[in-house]
Amino acid sequence: MGIGASIFLIALGAIFAFAVQADLGWLNLGVVGWVLMLAGVVSLLTTLYFWNRGRRTVVAAPVRQNRVLADRVVPVQGEPVVQEYREVRRPGRTV
Numbered sequence: 001m002g003i004g005a006s007i008f009l010i011a012l013g014a015i016f017a018f019a020v021q022a023d024l025g026w027l028n029l030g031v032v033g034w035v036l037m038l039a040g041v042v043s044l045l046t047t048l049y050f051w052n053r054g055r056r057t058v059v060a061a062p063v064r065q066n067r068v069l070a071d072r073v074v075p076v077q078g079e080p081v082v083q084e085y086r087e088v089r090r091p092g093r094t095v
Contacts, residue, residue: 001043009040 017033 006040006044013037
């Protein structure tokens with residue numbers, strides 16, 4: 001059940017428990033309302049639990065791609081030299 005259905009059960013249960021004043025004799029609508037609200041809350045908590053469980057990130061090994069080397073690399077004879085220009089912008093006021 002999703003979040004929308006859970007909220008619908010909670011709202012329907014609240015209507016039965018607090019707003020409807022009907023006497024059916026064999027069926028107590030107040031109890032039905034409380035049961036629907038409880039089912040909606042349990043369903044909502046279960047849905048949120050499974051949503052959050054699937055969004056965890058697992059890193060198996062450290063990433064070494066962003067390692068900075070201190071040694072200068074000497075180009076091989078005849079190979080073109082490629083220079084990299086990196087501009088770092090810090091968040092803040094833009095001009």
